[in-house]
Amino acid sequence: MKSWNNKAWFLVLPVLLLVAFSAIIPLMTVVNYSVQDSFGSNEFYWVGLEWFQEVLSSERFHNALMRNLLFSAIILLIEIPLGIAVALAMPRRGWGVSVCLVLMALPLLIPWNVVGTIWQVFARVDIGLLGYSLTQLGFDYNYTQDTLDAWITLIVMDVWHWTSLVVLLSYSGLVSIPPAYYQAARIDGASRWAVFRYIQLPKMRRVLVIAVLLRFMDSFMIYTEPFVVTGGGPGNATTFLSIDLVQMAIGQFDLGPAAAMSLIYFLIILLVSWVFYTVMTQQDADAESGRGHS
Amino acid sequence: MIRRAWIPVLYIVFLMLPLYWLLMMSFKTNQEILSTFSLWPREFTLQNYITILSDSSWYSGYINSMIYVVMNTVISLSVALPAAYAFSRYRFLGDKHLFFWLLTNRMAPPAVFVLPFFQLYSAFGLIDTHIAVALAHCLFNVPLAVWILEGFMSSVPREIDETAYIDGYSFPRFFTKIFTPLIAPGIGVAAFFCFMFSWVELLIARTLTVTDAKPISAIMTRTVSASGLDWGVLAAAGMLTVIPGALVIYFVRNHIAKGFALGRV
Numbered sequence: 001m002k003s004w005n006n007k008a009w010f011l012v013l014p015v016l017l018l019v020a021f022s023a024i025i026p027l028m029t030v031v032n033y034s035v036q037d038s039f040g041s042n043e044f045y046w047v048g049l050e051w052f053q054e055v056l057s058s059e060r061f062h063n064a065l066m067r068n069l070l071f072s073a074i075i076l077l078i079e080i081p082l083g084i085a086v087a088l089a090m091p092r093r094g095w096g097v098s099v100c101l102v103l104m105a106l107p108l109l110i111p112w113n114v115v116g117t118i119w120q121v122f123a124r125v126d127i128g129l130l131g132y133s134l135t136q137l138g139f140d141y142n143y144t145q146d147t148l149d150a151w152i153t154l155i156v157m158d159v160w161h162w163t164s165l166v167v168l169l170s171y172s173g174l175v176s177i178p179p180a181y182y183q184a185a186r187i188d189g190a191s192r193w194a195v196f197r198y199i200q201l202p203k204m205r206r207v208l209v210i211a212v213l214l215r216f217m218d219s220f221m222i223y224t225e226p227f228v229v230t231g232g233g234p235g236n237a238t239t240f241l242s243i244d245l246v247q248m249a250i251g252q253f254d255l256g257p258a259a260a261m262s263l264i265y266f267l268i269i270l271l272v273s274w275v276f277y278t279v280m281t282q283q284d285a286d287a288e289s290g291r292g293h294s
Numbered sequence: 295m296i297r298r299a300w301i302p303v304l305y306i307v308f309l310m311l312p313l314y315w316l317l318m319m320s321f322k323t324n325q326e327i328l329s330t331f332s333l334w335p336r337e338f339t340l341q342n343y344i345t346i347l348s349d350s351s352w353y354s355g356y357i358n359s360m361i362y363v364v365m366n367t368v369i370s371l372s373v374a375l376p377a378a379y380a381f382s383r384y385r386f387l388g389d390k391h392l393f394f395w396l397l398t399n400r401m402a403p404p405a406v407f408v409l410p411f412f413q414l415y416s417a418f419g420l421i422d423t424h425i426a427v428a429l430a431h432c433l434f435n436v437p438l439a440v441w442i443l444e445g446f447m448s449s450v451p452r453e454i455d456e457t458a459y460i461d462g463y464s465f466p467r468f469f470t471k472i473f474t475p476l477i478a479p480g481i482g483v484a485a486f487f488c489f490m491f492s493w494v495e496l497l498i499a500r501t502l503t504v505t506d507a508k509p510i511s512a513i514m515t516r517t518v519s520a521s522g523l524d525w526g527v528l529a530a531a532g533m534l535t536v537i538p539g540a541l542v543i544y545f546v547r548n549h550i551a552k553g554f555a556l557g558r559v
Contacts (some may be wrong), residue, residue, distance in 0.1 A: 026410030109539025
């Protein structure tokens with residue numbers, strides 16, 4: 001049992017001060033902008049919730065939000081099962097482990113705009129391996145003009161970029177399972193599926209919570225990669241919330257609506273993450289207490 | 295086991311293909327890239343790399359990136375260590391709320407913070423310094439480091455602390471001499487993640503820098519638009535940004551799998 005000690009606050013204080021500087025002050029600035037309008041340089045006046053109403057009722061925001069939700073949903077549906085499958089099939093010991101880990105982690109450490117550049121080049125019809133091969137095979141592929149092609153390119157790119165994170169997390173969950181569990185399963189004559197369902201999946205739950213949360217947050221906040229690859233196009237087909245937001249804040253300098261949109265955007269992420277977190281840790285707690293009773 | 299080995303192999307091939315293409319492009323001349331389609335450079339050239347490594351406006355980008363990434367990793371870890379210890383060992387007023395609130399910072403879209411960051415750091419005269427980017431990146435790295443370290447620390451039995459205090463260790467001495475070595479793999483994993491997220495971030499780093507602290511990834515985008523797409527140099531620059539990451543993974547590769555498993559991550 002943890003002991004109750006309010007002096008522990010002193011240990012947390014440095015983090016608190018640092019995060020206050022890098023998060024609370026900027027966030028307050030955003031809140032400040034979101035309720036004011038400006039004429040010219042430095043004259044601000046109070047507009048209340050007008051910007052929020054404007055953003056929430058605008059077609060542009062709805063469309064970007066829908067695109068973001070669709071993108072995140074597709075990403076989670078592909079990356080989580082794929083990551084688990086790869087982790088299950090990875091070797092458990094020997095030189096293969098190091099080779100797999102190093103090669104798989106590689107895409108995670110490439111700067112995001114370089115990832116964008118790599119795929120921009122790789123998928124180009126004239127000089128890219130992927131685009132050229134697809135065209136030679138007779139596909140009418142062009143990610144700069146066709147909406148579907150642009151989406152597929154972005155999704156494949158994100159799978160390429162981030163599935164390894166799910167693999168690494170799942171793998172670490174798998175190697176923590178004591179061999180005795182598998183021996184017991186073998187004695188009971190458990191099928192491959194039963195081993196997965198009743199031993200491996202429950203043991204991976206903790207890391208999967210993290211994987212789902214991280215993948216949701218990051219795919220929902222995606223900015224650099226689509227910006228480099230498609231620039232939000234063709235048309236507005238891949239203009240996600242963050243691209244729209246940066247365009248609004250820095251391109252058009254519409255501070256009020258941009259700030260209001262930032263806050264709404266942040267709240268959506270917060271809400272969805274909180275739901276994921278609660279649901280998945282709740283199951284965890286149920287599983288724990290169930291074990292306690294039996 | 296053998297039958298299932300094709301899944302990771304296929305996956306790795308998928309991961310390597312775009313990188314292979316980038317590597318090959320970096321050895322080609324611009325003319326060859328644009329005129330012919332070849333899987334292998336016909337005229338092997340190192341000119342693209344020489345261009346980058348001999349021009350300080352190019353290679354200073356790497357140095358800038360490395361400086362702020364290392365600064366950020368050091369800052370993040372040094373504030374996260376005591377905080378993670380507090381979360382793993384004690385209950386205190388508002389601890390659970392504080393922990394979740396820290397995580398919410400990891401969820402904040404960087405796009406939201408671009409403008410306020412710019413104004414905040416302008417007010418302090420920190421624009422275009424390495425420390426500005428390092429501090430800004432703490433926004434998402436500190437919560438992550440606290441989260442990871444807390445998991446590792448919780449796996450160390452509490453009796454060790456108590457025994458050390460009975461033996462007369464003061465808190466700082468116990469923390470540095472006994473506790474830190476025990477969670478070394480955790481620190482390694484946390485450092486890996488701080489390095490990774492700071493190294494790959496572009497939007498904030500680009501906004502807060504002008505010339506003196508500009509990261510390599512931002513220099514790349516500028517050159518692309520200015521010089522009419524020099525694909526060979528672009529590919530070489532991209533390839534060079536992959537190397538630091540590859541080195542870091544190589545060093546922590548044994549800790550990653552073990553580390554994740556130990557920690558609550």
